[in-house]
Amino acid sequence: MDTQKSFDTLSEYGTLYLVPTPIGNLDDMTFRAVKILQSADLIAAEDTRNTQKLLNHFDVQTKQISFHEHNTAERIPELISKLKQGITIAQVSDAGMPSISDPGHELVVACIREHINVVPLPGANAGITALIASGLLPQPFYFYGFLSRKPKEQRAEIDELRNREETMIFYEAPHRLKKTLKNLLTQLGGDRQAALCRELTKKHEEFIRGTLDQVNEWANSTEIRGEFVIIVSGNAHPQTQGDDPLAGMSVDQQVDFYIENGLSVNEAIKKVAKDHHLKKQVIYNQYHDIK
Structure with a gap:
């Protein structure tokens, strides 16, 4: 179990801030996000060249360090060491929320393990x-x-x-x-x-x-x-295995199921196409792996 008081001033460690960046329109950057980037000791960026354009736009002078999917293993111990020395780090991805289809999760886990505060900021997603x-x-x-x-x-x-x-x-x-x-x-x-x-x-x-x-x-x-x-949209009429013997089967498996139960290949393909409200050619091409 781990309990975090995000703004406990008694902590001797630095803080990891997770800072969302705009997904397109730079005006979506929040005032707080800019302030954190300006006040942090270091910015861990997915692509320092891309992030530099954002920093230039908001006149942020904070030094960057690269942190992306290809250097995670070597970079995390380095960042943890800096945080333990009392350095505040802001982590950003190229666009949107860190950790959401972008680097960040492993660093968050490492910080939690070392009892280093992780503070998320709201923003673009x-x-x-x-x-x-x-x-x-x-x-x-x-x-x-x-x-x-x-x-x-x-x-x-x-x-x-x-x-x-x-x-x-x-x-x-x-x-x-x-x-x-x-x-x-x-x-x-x-x-x-x-x-x-x-x-x-x-x-x-x-x-x-x-x-x-x-x-x-x-x-x-x-x-x-x-x-x-x-x-x-979700499935308004989900089926369980008990409701339908085809539930859980892929399209290819459904075709095979009908063939095993006496239909010809073409008949089985036609049946699956009808079940899925698709053209027969679509199922035919997939079943025969035609690009």
């Missing part, structure tokens, strides 16, 4: 920003972040989410958006409500709302640019 404008139920929600980049693993992850009743939040890069939307479509069905939230808080902010079928059509007819948050 792409997932919540997208959720409240998506038009889908804002609560309960399930934040997933980035799905696997490998198609087979990604489909398996989505299969695990199929019966979740909460609204789901995903992040995706522009060059992977079409493939991820295709897998969401084939695994969850085309009639799920969804919203694509692009370039949040920036000049070209855009929301594409509709069914998974419709947003897939949009993606396939549009030049994809910018970072995306994908919001998908």
